[in-house]
Amino acid sequence: MTVGERLKLILDIHKKNATTLAKELNVSRTAIIRAVKDETLPSSILLIPLANMGIDVHWLLTGEGEMFTKKTLSKEEQKIINQGTISSIGDHNSIENKSINETLYLKEIEHLNTTITQLNEIVTQLKAQLKDKEAIIELLSQK
Structure with missing residues (x-):
């Protein structure tokens, strides 16, 4: 982030x-x-x-x-x-319901997912470029 x-x-x-x-x-x-x-x-x-x-x-x-x-x-x-923090008296466990930390993690996950998508697009472009270069090398080697 x-x-x-x-x-x-x-x-x-x-x-x-x-x-x-x-x-x-x-x-x-x-x-x-x-x-x-x-x-x-x-x-x-x-x-x-x-x-x-x-x-x-x-x-x-x-x-x-x-x-x-x-x-x-x-x-x-x-x-x-x-806000959203609930304590269960019976079992003394606390349950966080959309806390600030959760919001931060969700924003970070969103950012990471965007980065992954961008990197996947770059990989796709590089694969296409590599395929084009391999085709050019093949054409040049036939002469």
């Missing part, structure tokens, strides 16, 4: 678009859009307000760790993260 995809995920989780988030963070809409499109890495002008919002900047830039910093989560953000 790229930085832009992680930033898009933040927008999706908070149910915001680039314009709304830009106004809330007091940054330019263009800065957010360019970062979401992976045209540029987010600058400190965007990273600092995101960190103040509870986003783990290390996660945003590298994909490592958790999306949210635990110490700065508001009750509302805590609710979003815990």
Whole structure:
């Protein structure tokens, strides 16, 4: 998952678009859009307000760790993260129903499936090119 995809995920989780988030963070809409499109890495002008919002900047830039910093989560953000978590009192097992981590995994799987599809298309093209080159070699060897 790229930085832009992680930033898009933040927008999706908070149910915001680039314009709304830009106004809330007091940054330019263009800065957010360019970062979401992976045209540029987010600058400190965007990273600092995101960190103040509870986003783990290390996660945003590298994909490592958790999306949210635990110490700065508001009750509302805590609710979003815990949304769908059900604890079974009888057997003490917890069942996660569409948690944030599951959403991240699904986004990563979607990204990997897209990459696999692109790679399969490249393999098909290369096989066709190889077949064409073999045909040319065969023609040249007949002379």
